[in-house]
Amino acid sequence: MNETQHNIPTEATFPFLGTLEVHWNYHAMLMTFTWLVLVPLCIIIIRFGKPKPTFSGLKRKVAIYHAEWWWFSVHKYGMYVAMLLSLGGAIVALAVSGGFSASVHSFFGIMAVTLGIVQVIAGWSRGKHGGKYYYTANPDDPSTWFGDHYNMTLRRRIFEAYHKNAGYFAVFCAIAAVASGLMQYPIPWLLAAVIILFVVALAVVAVLDFKGFKHDGYKAAHGIDPEHPYNKARKDL
DSSP: OOGGGTTSOSEEEETTTEEEEOOHHHHHHHHHHIIIIIHHHHHHHHHHOSOOOOSSOOOSOSOTTSGGGHHHHHHHHHHHHHHHHHHHHHHHHHHHHTSOOOOHHHHHHHHHHHHHHHHHHHHTTSOOOOOSSSTTOBTTBGGGOOOTTTTTOHHHHHHHHHHHHHHHHHHHHHHHHHHHHHHHSOOHHHHHHHHHHHHHHHHHHHHHHHTTOOOOHHHHHHOSOTTSHHHHHTTTO
């Protein structure tokens, strides 16, 4: 056994199941796929998948069954799947380890999973969409336009400030967890795959940014009409 693995349990005993062999490589593959493939993919899609802004924006309901919202749906439901996989991997790891080990890997792993779950919960409180040209509104009746996103209420601004920054911090914690985990339990081919993933992700992001696929979220959703509240607020920026 590798010297760096001497404190890692290779067996776990459970009621009704008896003693089972622990395969940590499955945990490593699951968490690496979740945090270094699925999560970044969802982030890249919402960052670069927004449609080019039009005057009136997207009028139909924000829903998975409307194709123009595919970028938001993939991000939202992809993250749901990612956090379920991540939570499951964390629970199994804690169970076979007999609890929190207080290692660097455990600390960053728990931080990543916790921040990820909070991200999902925070998403439920982002507020109403709204909009002058949204399907629920009458363009001639301003009283029907209100939405936390459309009006960029304090609630929405707090959500966006937290959600975006906490998301990147969660990914940082996940990277630290994967790196420390592979130091603790070396899997050479997986380390090589992680390095390749970083190079590919950097290349993809750079190309998409260079090609001009990064559009403003507010304008993509609500349009470039200069009378929109947040367009007015940023007219001098």
